[in-house]
Amino acid sequence: MHIPADTLERIERELTLTPAREEAIVADFRAAMAAGLAGEPSTLRMLPSHLGKPCGDERGLFLALDFGGSNVRVQLVELCGGGRWLVRRQTAAPLKDPAGAYDHTSAAATGEQLFDFLAAQIASLVDGGADYLLGHTFSFPCRQLDLGHAVLLGWTKEIKTAGVEGREVNALLAAALARRGLAGVRPVAVINDTVGTLLAAAYRDPAADIAAICGTGHNTCYYDAARDLVINMESGNFAARPFTRWDDALDAASEHPGTQRLEKMVAGRYLGELVRLILAGLGDPVGQPYSLTTADLADWLANPGQAPSRRRLAALVAGRSARLVAATFRGVLAHIDPGRKTGHTIAVDGSLYEKMPGYAGALAAALGQAPVLVKDGSGVGAAVAAALAASRR
Numbered sequence: 001m002h003i004p005a006d007t008l009e010r011i012e013r014e015l016t017l018t019p020a021r022e023e024a025i026v027a028d029f030r031a032a033m034a035a036g037l038a039g040e041p042s043t044l045r046m047l048p049s050h051l052g053k054p055c056g057d058e059r060g061l062f063l064a065l066d067f068g069g070s071n072v073r074v075q076l077v078e079l080c081g082g083g084r085w086l087v088r089r090q091t092a093a094p095l096k097d098p099a100g101a102y103d104h105t106s107a108a109a110t111g112e113q114l115f116d117f118l119a120a121q122i123a124s125l126v127d128g129g130a131d132y133l134l135g136h137t138f139s140f141p142c143r144q145l146d147l148g149h150a151v152l153l154g155w156t157k158e159i160k161t162a163g164v165e166g167r168e169v170n171a172l173l174a175a176a177l178a179r180r181g182l183a184g185v186r187p188v189a190v191i192n193d194t195v196g197t198l199l200a201a202a203y204r205d206p207a208a209d210i211a212a213i214c215g216t217g218h219n220t221c222y223y224d225a226a227r228d229l230v231i232n233m234e235s236g237n238f239a240a241r242p243f244t245r246w247d248d249a250l251d252a253a254s255e256h257p258g259t260q261r262l263e264k265m266v267a268g269r270y271l272g273e274l275v276r277l278i279l280a281g282l283g284d285p286v287g288q289p290y291s292l293t294t295a296d297l298a299d300w301l302a303n304p305g306q307a308p309s310r311r312r313l314a315a316l317v318a319g320r321s322a323r324l325v326a327a328t329f330r331g332v333l334a335h336i337d338p339g340r341k342t343g344h345t346i347a348v349d350g351s352l353y354e355k356m357p358g359y360a361g362a363l364a365a366a367l368g369q370a371p372v373l374v375k376d377g378s379g380v381g382a383a384v385a386a387a388l389a390a391s392r393r
């Protein structure tokens with residue numbers, strides 16, 4: 001479909017962050033961090049993770065469970081010291097069967113079914129009688145009671161499984177492991193995926209002190225050196241004003257309106273839907289809600305044969321995401337090192353960052369430094385967290 005040039009220009013203006021707007025977002029983000037830390041009302045929860053950074057010489061063989069949304073992955077990770085690790089074995093499975101046989105993320109699924117499924121994946125990797133310490137990367141907002149225990153505050157990323165919100169997730173996991181005859185597998189740590197990414201990066205690079213996920217969901221954590229503590233900001237809930245009419249429409253139709261407003265502007269779960277809403281408003285219907293995925297946008301951008309106006313919209317929405325995320329990173333840098341006295345490695349993982357054409361470059365340009373891609377941080381990070389838990393015993 002042809003979109004008139006003036007219409008496209010108007011949309012472009014709505015989706016473009018002016019330098020002044022960008023600076024305002026940096027300042028707003030920094031203020032939200034300060035408010036959250038002071039216990040005042042804030043869109044940033046600033047959740048303490050109950051751990052600091054590894055020294056890089058932690059060693060041993062650990063199980064890592066990575067549960068963050070669309071897939072579950074289990075790895076047997078050997079930490080070798082000297083910042084090196086090996087993934088000995090691994091397995092992965094979708095939480096929603098592509099053929100439709102099961103969906104452990106729907107409101108009809110129960111926590112028991114979900115955690116039994118996770119335990120079944122663990123069982124496929126290790127022997128029943130064996131003893132393992134397990135690190136659990138659970139990528140949702142949690143109130144962390146201590147390193148080994150965390151209560152789910154609320155689902156994000158449109159997950160709806162019943163009977164998990166308000167529960168301690170490692171207790172649910174331990175119960176499922178016991179039902180499965182895997183009592184020798186002991187969940188000793190539970191961490192957010194941003195924290196896992198930071199631990200994996202810091203295991204080999206002491207300068208790593210900020211980590212983010214730009215994937216299905218979005219969030220950033222950082223290391224507070226004064227408190228020797230990693231803080232999970234749950235920055236997906238930040239309100240990066242102003243919102244466009246498409247942001248408001250997507251939010252209003254989402255599972256939890258009013259929450260995760262930044263995530264709904266920047267994360268892979270939502271970018272395709274934003275473009276679909278823009279196109280639908282122009283009379284170019286591309287199907288049901290969420291039928292256009294972020295992977296589709298990546299295909300459009302990689303394929304010059306696609307209609308130029310569609311490619312332009314995809315680039316605008318993805319580019320806005322990269323610049324918004326960069327503005328929040330600048331807010332964190334301003335908070336942890338106002339005078340910018342030292343270098344900071346920023347670790348990023350996630351399919352959006354890794355695969356969307358132009359995304360990593362746009363983020364680096366807006367930030368003034370290139371983040372490092374730390375792949376599979378949540379697996380290795382969970383092993384590092386389990387090692388830190390073991391060393392405290």
Ligand code: BGC
Pocket residue numbers: 068138139140141156157192193194213215216217218219220234236263
């Ligand atoms: C969750 C975060 C998580 C992020 C990336 C968000 O929806 O609230 O806890 O870190 O997704 O997976």
